[in-house]
Amino acid sequence: MVGELMAEADSVDADHDAEDAARRCADRKHLAMPVTDKEHRVVGIFTVDDALDIIERAENEDAARHGGAEPLNRPYLSTPVLTIMKSRIVWLLVLAVGATLTVSVLDAFEDQLEAVVALALFVPLLIGTGGNVGNQAATTVTRALALGDVRTRDAIKVLWREVRVGLTLGSSLGVLALVITGGVYGWDIGLVIGLTMLVVCTMAASAGGLMPLLGKSIGADPAVFANPFIATFVDAAGLIVYFLIAMTVLGI
Structure with a gap:
């Protein structure tokens, strides 16, 4: 029938x-x-x-x-230069404003930098590593959201997973930084760099995993909350963590 x-x-x-x-x-x-x-x-x-x-x-x-730009919605070579510029300028202005946080943090800890000049040498390494870890987490979670593998209700699960990933990455990179930096600049500096790497990687992975979910929950495009904003946030927060650890370990 x-x-x-x-x-x-x-x-x-x-x-x-x-x-x-x-x-x-x-x-x-x-x-x-x-x-x-x-x-x-x-x-x-x-x-x-x-x-x-x-x-x-x-x-x-x-x-x-x-990548911090708006889609062109047409072939690249046939897109006017002014249109390409407009697709990028807004994001660059937003990131430039966000970067002032990093400048403010460096200014706040100017005395510590003058006391131990070697600390300034590792700023690009630490904020660069933190930004990369956060971007990796954000890209993974954004993709999982697009495929339906993750929902906003899974925020706690995502956070717990990324905390463990960040701790594992931070431990590996931190030990490597401790050995290499300690052998060249002294073990006290090496300890500061190693501990900072551990904390920054954990913090960046956690933020990178949660920000796309936050964007989705408020009805925004998760990609907007991904790499550009995470890099800005991790730069400022990572520097604060770095100098607080340095002040504690070095007594400055």
Whole structure:
């Protein structure tokens, strides 16, 4: 009987998020899906071609915003130079304002830098490492959000996982920094660098994992909360941690 062969159609609501619907269509390998209204009446059809176009557009946006720019939405070589500049200038201004936090931190700890000049040598290393760790975590979680592997309700799970990842990375890099730096600049400086590396990596991984979830929870694009803002946050917070550890260990 036909009734025995019938099954509930895998449909998508008309007011559902387009990217989520596209990934659902692609993941389940449908050639097309019916689109229904709130009363489950068919109002249209969603094809795999539509899904692939939406996914490609979304991934282009994520890739651009991870690098601190807006998507061009047209071939690069045919895009006017002024348009490319406009796609980047806003983010650069935002990051420049954020970078003033780093300058303020350095100014606040000027006396400590004068007391132990060697501390200034490791500032680029520490903030660079922290920014990279945060970016890695943010990119991973943003991708997981896009694929539906992670939801905003998984924030605690993501935080606990990234804390462990950060601790592991920080321990490995911290021991290496302690040995190398201690052998050249003295073991007290080596201890400062090693401990800072441990704390900064843990902090950066945690922030990198949570910020995309925060963006998703307030209805913003998770990619916007990813790399550019994480780098700015980790730079300022990492320097504060660095100088506090140096003051404690070196007694300055």
